[in-house]
Amino acid sequence: MNKEVIADRFRSLQDFITERLEKIDGTSLFQEDLWSREAGGGGRTRTIKEGSIIEKGGVAFSEVFGEVSDVMKRQMGLDGESFFATGVSIVLHPRSPHIPIIHMNVRYFELDNGTFWFGGGIDLTPHYIVPSQAAAFHHSLKGICDQYDNQFYPKFKNWADDYFFIPHRNETRGVGGIFFDHLDTTCGLTKEQILQFCVDLGEAFASIYEYQVEKGKLLEIDSNQLKWRNLRRGRYVEFNLVNDRGTKFGLVSGGRTESILLSMPPEANWEYNLVPLEDSNEAFTLLNLKKGINWI
Amino acid sequence: MNKEVIADRFRSLQDFITERLEKIDGTSLFQEDLWSREAGGGGRTRTIKEGSIIEKGGVAFSEVFGEVSDVMKRQMGLDGESFFATGVSIVLHPRSPHIPIIHMNVRYFELDNGTFWFGGGIDLTPHYIVPSQAAAFHHSLKGICDQYDNQFYPKFKNWADDYFFIPHRNETRGVGGIFFDHLDTTCGLTKEQILQFCVDLGEAFASIYEYQVEKGKLLEIDSNQLKWRNLRRGRYVEFNLVNDRGTKFGLVSGGRTESILLSMPPEANWEYNLVPLEDSNEAFTLLNLKKGINWI
Numbered sequence: 395m396n397k398e399v400i401a402d403r404f405r406s407l408q409d410f411i412t413e414r415l416e417k418i419d420g421t422s423l424f425q426e427d428l429w430s431r432e433a434g435g436g437g438r439t440r441t442i443k444e445g446s447i448i449e450k451g452g453v454a455f456s457e458v459f460g461e462v463s464d465v466m467k468r469q470m471g472l473d474g475e476s477f478f479a480t481g482v483s484i485v486l487h488p489r490s491p492h493i494p495i496i497h498m499n500v501r502y503f504e505l506d507n508g509t510f511w512f513g514g515g516i517d518l519t520p521h522y523i524v525p526s527q528a529a530a531f532h533h534s535l536k537g538i539c540d541q542y543d544n545q546f547y548p549k550f551k552n553w554a555d556d557y558f559f560i561p562h563r564n565e566t567r568g569v570g571g572i573f574f575d576h577l578d579t580t581c582g583l584t585k586e587q588i589l590q591f592c593v594d595l596g597e598a599f600a601s602i603y604e605y606q607v608e609k610g611k612l613l614e615i616d617s618n619q620l621k622w623r624n625l626r627r628g629r630y631v632e633f634n635l636v637n638d639r640g641t642k643f644g645l646v647s648g649g650r651t652e653s654i655l656l657s658m659p660p661e662a663n664w665e666y667n668l669v670p671l672e673d674s675n676e677a678f679t680l681l682n683l684k685k686g687i688n689w690i
Numbered sequence: 691m692n693k694e695v696i697a698d699r700f701r702s703l704q705d706f707i708t709e710r711l712e713k714i715d716g717t718s719l720f721q722e723d724l725w726s727r728e729a730g731g732g733g734r735t736r737t738i739k740e741g742s743i744i745e746k747g748g749v750a751f752s753e754v755f756g757e758v759s760d761v762m763k764r765q766m767g768l769d770g771e772s773f774f775a776t777g778v779s780i781v782l783h784p785r786s787p788h789i790p791i792i793h794m795n796v797r798y799f800e801l802d803n804g805t806f807w808f809g810g811g812i813d814l815t816p817h818y819i820v821p822s823q824a825a826a827f828h829h830s831l832k833g834i835c836d837q838y839d840n841q842f843y844p845k846f847k848n849w850a851d852d853y854f855f856i857p858h859r860n861e862t863r864g865v866g867g868i869f870f871d872h873l874d875t876t877c878g879l880t881k882e883q884i885l886q887f888c889v890d891l892g893e894a895f896a897s898i899y900e901y902q903v904e905k906g907k908l909l910e911i912d913s914n915q916l917k918w919r920n921l922r923r924g925r926y927v928e929f930n931l932v933n934d935r936g937t938k939f940g941l942v943s944g945g946r947t948e949s950i951l952l953s954m955p956p957e958a959n960w961e962y963n964l965v966p967l968e969d970s971n972e973a974f975t976l977l978n979l980k981k982g983i984n985w986i
Binding site: 427562655658659667 | 723735737739746748857858859920924927928931932938941942947948950951952954955956957958959960961962963
């Protein structure tokens with residue numbers, strides 16, 4: 395299977411997802427920004443803002459290639475000379491504190507030496523954790539994983555717990571999800587099957603998020619909840635800029651900054667040493683930002 | 691000179707500065723938070739918020755000691771077994787976009803093997819660059835430096851240009867200032883003189899900032915300027931979390947997160963690919979966020 399076929403499938407996935415998200419939002423439309431990269435390739439970045447549901451979001455497709463740079467060799471441990479990479483990345487920051495922030499990414503990487511792998515993940519970051527919604531989210535992911543390998547969900551769920559973790563806060567970013575990397579045919583699936591697994595995740599993404607939106611969108615909002623939303627967005631910023639290996643690698647390796655930082659919220663707040671009131675919904679959320687919770 | 695003497699001078703500096711800043715603000719007072727560190731030492735963190743001038747700010751004193759950990763050995767290249775460190779750190783986020791963000795830090799570090807050094811810096815981050823105010827700022831710093839060594843200002847000014855730089859934005863954080871590290875008696879000054887240089891900087895800090903406040907505080911503010919202020923604060927967050935070696939080291943080495951992240955703004959915004967209008971004040975500012983400008 396040609397790498398162009400994979401890029402085409404990912405490009406179609408971006409179309410499918412942006413169309414569905416526009417329907418879910420009902421007000422704002424995505425704006426498209428085409429860019430090219432001097433060293434090879436480019437991307438199609440779609441952003442949405444000031445929607446009824448989505449305050450700021452991005453669905454980015456890219457397809458880049460070129461020489462394996464020294465920083466890639468060092469930081470990714472690569473031994474090839476040239477690479478090809480394509481993927482779709484999404485982060486959505488909803489307006490309502492009762493709708494979670496969501497992230498999804500699927501990606502494919504290959505080297506001129508013949509090695510290739512897929513990676514990806516979906517994770518959910520509720521401003522207020524609702525266990526039944528976290529369970530529904532994980533249930534959907536498990537359903538997709540189980541169609542391919544019933545070891546995928548437990549393995550990728552733990553991987554997400556470890557990856558989406560903020561050590562300096564001793565908090566997970568949210569209720570986790572799944573994360574995987576370096577997935578190749580040694581897992582027992584064919585290349586086509588792994589691609590289909592990624593596409594299935596991407597296609598399920600819109601429905602998965604729609605469910606979360608429906609659950610939260612009619613709930614009333616007060617100013618304390620908006621303040622809490624912005625503080626949680628601050629934690630999202632901290633994770634992405636301090637801990638997220640993808641973001642850090644992108645920034646130091648000369649990636650396109652505006653695409654990498656699509657994940658930033660429209661607005662984030664910080665307050666010194668804020669401790670939520672005992673038994674509040676905020677305290678309940680903090681208490682559940684832990685690794686190893688079986689949400690299902 | 692005993693290390694306790696140095697810590698006492700820094701503690702007094704914190705008193706001096708917080709008292710002056712409360713007068714400059716005129717409304718809010720600092721809240722004090724005493725903390726101790728399990729591995730040795732502690733600090734006195736003072737924070738101010740929702741003032742007439744200062745929307746969020748911190749003036750932190752700390753005095754910590756203990757074993758040199760593996761991460762310190764690796765990242766700081768230290769060869770001692772135990773250390774002592776004390777310092778004062780300040781970041782102030784003003785309410786008005788016409789008043790700059792300011793940062794100051796002075797610090798002392800010693801090892802059980804007898805080596806010691808001082809470090810520090812002051813830098814100014816205007817939301818809107820006003821060359822005459824940048825010049826006044828640099829002039830004050832040069833005046834203090836020149837009392838000790840007329841090579842200090844040019845050397846430390848360039849160091850600040852290099853340090854307070856955001857590679858992924860190709861922008862300096864602001865109009866720079868001075869930055870120095872590993873300053874010891876090999877510079878030709880005695881230990882007492884280097885300490886006095888740090889104290890002089892700290893004592894001048896309040897007057898230096900007061901000048902900037904006076905220049906900006908009566909200017910009218912519109913909603914576009916507030917939006918721009920928040921976008922610039924977003925860049926401040928990016929620098930601190932992605933590029934600032936002090937912040938990164940503090941977070942990975944298990945420092946006190948709330949003290950390290952005192953530098954975060956109360957509120958910051960991000961917008962995809964924002965390009966200011968040609969010939970606007972915003973465009974003028976971006977054009978001047980460059981290394982190597984001789985503001986004096």
